[in-house]
Amino acid sequence: MNARTFDRRGFLKSSAACGAFAMGPAALRPGVERKTKRVVLVAFAGGVRTKETLGTPLNVPNLMRIAQEGVTYARARTANLGHFGATMSLLTGIAEARGIRDNTRGEDPTLFEYVRKDLGLGAADVWVSTSGGAQQANYAYSLHRDYGAAYGANTVDGDGIFNAEFRSIVDAYGRPRTFEPRESELLETMRGVIGAGVSGKALNTPKSFAQIEQYLLQELTSGTSDLRGTGASDAKALRIARNLLAVFRPTLLGVTLQDADIAHSNFNGYVEVVRRNDEKLGELWDAIKADPELAESTAIFVVPEFGRDSDLNSRRGLDHGDGSDDLRLVSAVCWGPDFRRGVEVLEEVRTIDVCSSICHVLGADARYAAGRRLPKLLA
Amino acid sequence: MxxxxxxxxxxxxxxxxxxxxxxxxxxxxxxxxxxxxxxxxxxxxxxxxxxxxxxxxxxxxxxxxxxASDAFWSNWLDEQLYYFLLVDNFRPTTDSIVSMPSDLRSRKVGVREALHRIALSSAFERRNPGPDTYVTVVMEQLLGATVQKRPRELEIGKRIYDGARGNFLGQTGSSQADIVRFAIEDRQxxxxxxxxxxxxxxxxxxxxxxxxxxxxxxxxxxxxxxxxxxxxxxxxxxxxxxASTRSISNRAFVRMLFVDLTDALPDAGDERRLQIALDGLADAGPLRSVIARLLIDSGKVALPERDAIADPTQWVRELFERFLGRSPSEEELTTFVSAFHDPACKPATVVYAIVSHPEYQTW
Structure with a gap:
């Protein structure tokens, strides 16, 4: 096996040379039983250069650990579509222009919809944990006529809900009382007759609705609300991802980060965010590995939506608009029971290939995606 | 006045x-x-x-x-700030923004000047850091432009942002303020x-x-x-x-729930926190339901005692008209009144059934 040791010198040296050296054919053969039953996709977004991740191993010891046991794509090409559009393209496999502050759903199906529809999954089986507030709730599903809300993911923005301020409201109002069985029955009877029981194509069924209601009440009193400081939104998104894995054991879990964008005006803050996110990523990965069932069935993909400029701006920060390779090329790291181990793939891929790859691994068809499957991924 | x-x-x-x-x-x-x-x-x-x-x-x-009311212009401002995603920590708090509803109502300023103030606020700059993001958002949000189709204009705008002279939207300028002004003055x-x-x-x-x-x-x-x-x-x-129905926004839902149940708006801080929490969910339904239950069970909602409801049919009818803006159908009325007569049903159960239903979340 052509496993590579991941250190800074080795990484940068190999990144400079373009070519594939990873071993052997990787296509999954028909009839081969896959071990992967779950996928976690971490959009390490907010604009993160390889220079500050795999190029500086001390910043990301946990990502290095994952890379050493998985497959690394050192040249994943991105499109500079703004954070929202570029992250959306990871999920849809289509790089289309979207407004930076667009607060609307996309037209193209997301991988969540492909997986839910093709695998016949419920809403509680597919989740997205976000860090970016209202706009990122749009990642859950598209407006595509064949997909949409009925196949969407449940999205939870940790920083919006699980914060001390919101918990203070819960504390002030007190926890709601529990309904007696007969009262619950009457409640459902009354709800069922309103508008002749028509409720449209909702994301959740009554069952998953109730599960999530209960989960929210529990999470509100957990320690997630206490995370603070630089990168707290991202840290919460990763913490909640870990909790969602434990509670719902979803088939597909997306995590979208964004705090790294502090880099526009604060390079050191940006590095701090990268380090904190790596720490939380390590906790997430360790939680997966510590759970025998998850360890044998869960794959993880980590990829930024794009990088950042090569040079510091006048505020000693890093923007994202110079068109350089630091901006356009990022590193994607994949680990899972069906993947190769310790492999670095140098041929150029695209970040939009992640969507098709995840769908393929889980047995779904990203039929409208423009990306292809990542090469040399499967063992 | x-x-x-x-x-x-x-x-x-x-x-x-x-x-x-x-x-x-x-x-x-x-x-x-x-x-x-x-x-x-x-x-x-x-x-x-x-x-x-x-x-x-x-x-x-x-x-x-x-x-002609302050409430109209306050709502207008909130809608604009939400459009620009100037919410939560990015909501502008300067005097020029805080006084805007009053200035608009008293006709000191028009909507164009109001938009100009918003785009010039430091909150707008913090929300859209760096030349690429800033100029892109100005072009997209103020002009409705697809920036990818106007790369040259974007590049010129970015240079002007950094202090160089350039011609943007037909005018010559050399600052961030010029970019905003040219966009606001543009007919588009x-x-x-x-x-x-x-x-x-x-x-x-x-x-x-x-x-x-x-x-x-x-x-x-x-x-x-x-x-x-x-x-x-x-x-x-x-x-x-x-004749149309649409899902209600999270902000409007929070305000609606409090007004319907308590006949008063929520405290501004609570309103903001609840909206932000709801905005973080693709399906806000479960959390809306949690909030409705929190409020109903908090003791802050003046619900009548069961025995004080002399005419349950009339009471249910009034609840439908108040909360859903329509009269109940015969089937709805019969089912609700029948449920109400069950000893396990409380007035709070009836109210909760309506305000946690998807129809309540449309308008």
């Missing part, structure tokens, strides 16, 4: 679109129309006293009073603004001809926006909007 909105006849520059407004103007105010117009114009349902005052009254008088900004405002209030796209007329009206009279809104609401198009 509230300023009277100019009547349609005083705004000839807007063209003939006001003339068609009579059909909406002549219809009396019913429960559905009352709830809808309050939610559309001031972002909340009517308080109990307002309901008592306006039911069966003249719709035109109601529209005029609402458009008014076109984009009025198009999205019409869509927000009427739920349909305006015709090109109408849009051009409204742009001219606002160019001729910088304070004409209120008259334009009045014309839209009194036009037959608003009748079509009333």
């Amino acid at each position: 509230a300023h009277r909105v100019p009547s349609t006849a005083r705004c000839p520059a807007a063209g003939g679109f006001f003339v068609a407004g009579t059909s909406q103007a002549s219809a009396p105010v019913d429960a559905h129309r009352l709830r809808s117009i309050y939610l559309d114009l001031v972002g909340r349902p009517p308080f109990r006293s307002e309901r008592d005052r306006w039911l069966a009254a003249d719709f035109r008088d109601l529209v005029d009073e609402l458009i 900004a008014l076109r984009h603004f009025l198009g999205r405002e019409y869509e927000r209030l009427l739920r349909s796209e305006p015709t090109t001809r109408d849009l051009s007329g409204w742009v001219r009206a606002l160019e001729d009279d910088r304070l004409a926006y209120a008259s334009l809104v009045r014309g839209w609401i009194l036009s037959p198009a608003y009748g079509e909007r009333l």
Whole structure:
């Protein structure tokens, strides 16, 4: 096996040379039983250069650990579509222009919809944990006529809900009382007759609705609300991802980060965010590995939506608009029971290939995606 | 003091679109129309006293009073800030923004100047850091432009942002402020603004001809926006909007829930926190349900004792009209009243059944 040791010198040296050296054919053969039953996709977004991740191993010891046991794509090409559009393209496999502050759903199906529809999954089986507030709730599903809300993911923005301020409201109002069985029955009877029981194509069924209601009440009193400081939104998104894995054991879990964008005006803050996110990523990965069932069935993909400029701006920060390779090329790291181990793939891929790859691994068809499957991924 | 909105006849520059407004103007105010117009114009349902005052009254008088209120302009500002995603920590708190509803109501400033203030705020700059993001957002949000189709303009804008001289949108400048000013002064900004405002209030796209007329009206009279809104609401198009339903925004939901259950708006801080929490969910339904239960069970909602409800049929009917803006069907009424007579059913159970139903979350 052509496993590579991941250190800074080795990484940068190999990144400079373009070519594939990873071993052997990787296509999954028909009839081969896959071990992967779950996928976690971490959009390490907010604009993160390889220079500050795999190029500086001390910043990301946990990502290095994952890379050493998985497959690394050192040249994943991105499109500079703004954070929202570029992250959306990871999920849809289509790089289309979207407004930076667009607060609307996309037209193209997301991988969540492909997986839910093709695998016949419920809403509680597919989740997205976000860090970016209202706009990122749009990642859950598209407006595509064949997909949409009925196949969407449940999205939870940790920083919006699980914060001390919101918990203070819960504390002030007190926890709601529990309904007696007969009262619950009457409640459902009354709800069922309103508008002749028509409720449209909702994301959740009554069952998953109730599960999530209960989960929210529990999470509100957990320690997630206490995370603070630089990168707290991202840290919460990763913490909640870990909790969602434990509670719902979803088939597909997306995590979208964004705090790294502090880099526009604060390079050191940006590095701090990268380090904190790596720490939380390590906790997430360790939680997966510590759970025998998850360890044998869960794959993880980590990829930024794009990088950042090569040079510091006048505020000693890093923007994202110079068109350089630091901006356009990022590193994607994949680990899972069906993947190769310790492999670095140098041929150029695209970040939009992640969507098709995840769908393929889980047995779904990203039929409208423009990306292809990542090469040399499967063992 | 509230300023009277100019009547349609005083705004000839807007063209003939006001003339068609009579059909909406002549219809009396019913429960559905009352709830809808309050939610559309001031972002909340009517308080109990307002309901008592306006039911069966003249719709035109109601529209005029609402458009001339502080609440209308406060709601307008909140809608604009949300459009620019200037929420939570990015919400501007400077005097020029805080005083904006009052300045707009008293006609010290027009909507174009108000948008200019928003885009010049430090919150806008913090929200959109760096030249690439800043210029892109100005072009996208103020002009409705697809930046990817105008790469040259973006590059020039970025250089101007950094202090170099350049020609952006047909004007020469060398600062961030110039970028915003040129965009605000561009005719396309008014076109984009009025198009999205019409869509927000009427739920349909305006015709090109109408849009051009409204742009001219606002160019001729910088304070004409209120008259334009009045014309839209009194036009037959608003009748079509009333026949449509749409999911309610999280902000409006929070305000609606508190007004419906407590006859008062939530504390501004609570409103903001609840909205932000709800915004983080693709399906806010479960959390909306949690919030409704928190509120109902908190003791802050004045619900009658079960024995104090002498006529359950009438009580249920009133709840439907208040919360859903319509009378219950026979089936609904029979089912609810029957459930109410079960000893396990509390008044809170009935109220919760309505406010946690998807229909309550539309308007």
